[in-house]
Amino acid sequence: xxxxxxxxxxxxxxxxxxxxxxxxxxxxxxxxxxxxxxxxxxxxxxxxxxxxxxxxxxxxxxxxxxxxxxxxxxxxxxxxxxxxxxxxxxxxxxxxxxxxxxxxxxxxxxxxxxxxxxxxxxxxxxxxxxxxxxxxx
Amino acid sequence: xxxxxxxxxxxxxxxxxxxxxxxxxxxxxxxxxxxxxxxxxxxxxxxxxxxxxxxxxxxxxxxxxxxxxxxxxxxxxxxxxxxxxxxxxxxxxxxxxxxxxxxxxxxxxxxxxxxxxxxxxxxxxxxxxxxxxxxxx
Amino acid sequence: xxxxxxxxxxxxxxxxxxxxxxxxxxxxxxxxxxxxxxxxxxxxxxxxxxxxxxxxxxxxxxxxxxxxxxxxxxxxxxxxxxxxxxxxxxxxxxxxxxxxxxxxxxxxxxxxxxxxxxxxxxxxxxxxxxxxxxxxx
Amino acid sequence: xxxxxxxxxxxxxxxxxxxxxxxxxxxxxxxxxxxxxxxxxxxxxxxxxxxxxxxxxxxxxxxxxxxxxxxxxxxxxxxxxxxxxxxxxxxxxxxxxxxxxxxxxxxxxxxxxxxxxxxxxxxxxxxxxxxxxxxxx
Numbered sequence: 001x002x003x004x005x006x007x008x009x010x011x012x013x014x015x016x017x018x019x020x021x022x023x024x025x026x027x028x029x030x031x032x033x034x035x036x037x038x039x040x041x042x043x044x045x046x047x048x049x050x051x052x053x054x055x056x057x058x059x060x061x062x063x064x065x066x067x068x069x070x071x072x073x074x075x076x077x078x079x080x081x082x083x084x085x086x087x088x089x090x091x092x093x094x095x096x097x098x099x100x101x102x103x104x105x106x107x108x109x110x111x112x113x114x115x116x117x118x119x120x121x122x123x124x125x126x127x128x129x130x131x132x133x134x135x136x137x
Numbered sequence: 138x139x140x141x142x143x144x145x146x147x148x149x150x151x152x153x154x155x156x157x158x159x160x161x162x163x164x165x166x167x168x169x170x171x172x173x174x175x176x177x178x179x180x181x182x183x184x185x186x187x188x189x190x191x192x193x194x195x196x197x198x199x200x201x202x203x204x205x206x207x208x209x210x211x212x213x214x215x216x217x218x219x220x221x222x223x224x225x226x227x228x229x230x231x232x233x234x235x236x237x238x239x240x241x242x243x244x245x246x247x248x249x250x251x252x253x254x255x256x257x258x259x260x261x262x263x264x265x266x267x268x269x270x271x272x273x274x
Numbered sequence: 275x276x277x278x279x280x281x282x283x284x285x286x287x288x289x290x291x292x293x294x295x296x297x298x299x300x301x302x303x304x305x306x307x308x309x310x311x312x313x314x315x316x317x318x319x320x321x322x323x324x325x326x327x328x329x330x331x332x333x334x335x336x337x338x339x340x341x342x343x344x345x346x347x348x349x350x351x352x353x354x355x356x357x358x359x360x361x362x363x364x365x366x367x368x369x370x371x372x373x374x375x376x377x378x379x380x381x382x383x384x385x386x387x388x389x390x391x392x393x394x395x396x397x398x399x400x401x402x403x404x405x406x407x408x409x410x411x
Numbered sequence: 412x413x414x415x416x417x418x419x420x421x422x423x424x425x426x427x428x429x430x431x432x433x434x435x436x437x438x439x440x441x442x443x444x445x446x447x448x449x450x451x452x453x454x455x456x457x458x459x460x461x462x463x464x465x466x467x468x469x470x471x472x473x474x475x476x477x478x479x480x481x482x483x484x485x486x487x488x489x490x491x492x493x494x495x496x497x498x499x500x501x502x503x504x505x506x507x508x509x510x511x512x513x514x515x516x517x518x519x520x521x522x523x524x525x526x527x528x529x530x531x532x533x534x535x536x537x538x539x540x541x542x543x544x545x546x547x548x
Binding site: 153158161163182193195196197198199201248 | 467522
Binding site: 011012014015016018019021023071072 | 422423425426427429430432434482483
């Protein structure tokens with residue numbers, strides 16, 4: 001079962017077209033990814049700032065399909081599904097659903113993440129607790 | 138009693154100093170203001186996009202004191218207190234508190250808002266339901 | 275020849291990993307797209323807010339490959355190439371190049387845009403001046 | 412004479428009210444501050460990430476008066492004036508001017524900065540080259 005992150009759309013995410021700016025969907029998806037890690041017991045700052053393990057996990061690729069506009073006050077849920085790519089890499093799929101009725105999928109996105117050593121920038125295996133989370137899905 | 142908005146600090150709010158960027162505190166405070174209006178039964182989009190009443194309510198001034206840094210994963214609550222300034226204007230005070238233990242006030246901010254007509258841009262009185270919310274505090 | 279948009283990386287674009295946040299690359303690319311339209315004599319606000327032609331042009335899809343990190347003070351250029359997809363749709367390819375020496379491609383991105391009527395949301399042909407710009411490349 | 416930073420307003424800075432979001436003015440001012448430091452020969456990343464001198468310079472306070480809205484495509488200049496407060500602190504005043512004709516001051520802002528040691532967080536004197544820039548104005 002996918003992790004779900006509930007969220008309300010706020011004014012700072014919108015642009016002069018009156019709707020959420022396309023790049024802000026990806027920031028919302030990253031929030032959902034952080035919440036998924038936290039709910040699995042991981043300290044998010046460890047993974048993003050390389051404070052632990054000496055590993056950082058930059059995003060190597062993103063894709064998104066924007067199906068419907070979102071406006072201020074909309075209630076959404078973001079479904080987060082990790083997927084293992086290889087020893088050093090994983091992907092996350094996101095489905096952004098606007099609460100209804102009727103409920104509606106308004107965007108789909110995907111990010112690819114690669115584990116590298118913070119200083120050498122060589123590829124390294126996923127840290128154990130992250131691997132456990134990715135592989136459990 | 139002040140309205141309180143709970144929030145977790147996410148990665149997109151931070152900057153290369155490793156902490157929340159100063160201008161992002163104000164975006165967080167605006168989120169809290171939106172949530173306070175919503176919890177009082179107002180449709181936030183009405184007030185920001187001028188879709189109703191023909192009134193828009195731009196922010197005329199902001200102030201903020203940044204007392205402590207915030208990092209990814211920090212849990213905060215933002216206390217929101219409106220205050221009437223005159224027939225056309227009100228202010229909101231924000232206290233940003235990092236959850237503990239020990240609990241800590243990490244920032245204080247204040248915004249001033251002025252009601253104007255969407256097309257003539259003349260000052261107009263606060264819409265009734267907004268006035269009721271401001272004056273009840 | 276592609277349009278090129280020069281830019282310096284600033285602090286608000288970075289995150290706690292010390293580098294530009296992945297979604298901010300897409301905001302930078304959108305800036306480059308706006309500058310390309312402006313340099314071709316188009317009023318950008320016409321196309322984004324639907325104030326003219328009754329047409330809005332939302333982004334339906336984005337893709338990006340993040341090859342190298344960018345840090346505060348880095349000088350970049352973004353190359354912008356439009357491409358016609360069909361009567362109602364076009365794509366923009368972006369190459370983000372960090373100035374050298376040595377010069378380095380740090381990201382590639384692509385956005386797909388669809389012209390729709392502002393109120394009916396039906397697909398409509400590209401406005402003439404936009405079509406001229408897309409088809410000239 | 413004040414340093415001036417020219418800038419065009421882009422779509423990501425705007426919100427659903429069709430104008431630049433109030434907190435984004437402060438991000439624009441920070442860009443101008445970075446450009447002022449760079450034009451005085453300082454490496455901006457040194458001062459924000461504490462990579463040199465062991466000193467970081469967080470913003471302790473901000474104020475802004477928003478006089479006029481800014482929309483996509485507006486050309487602005489931001490005038491930057493530093494001012495010494497004491498051995499450890501300085502302020503920057505910003506005037507945001509929309510190009511004309513007629514030219515118009517659309518916002519005024521001010522930030523206060525305090526030099527602290529990156530690890531002990533004790534107040535320290537301004538690094539010499541920063542002090543020279545602040546005191547020259």
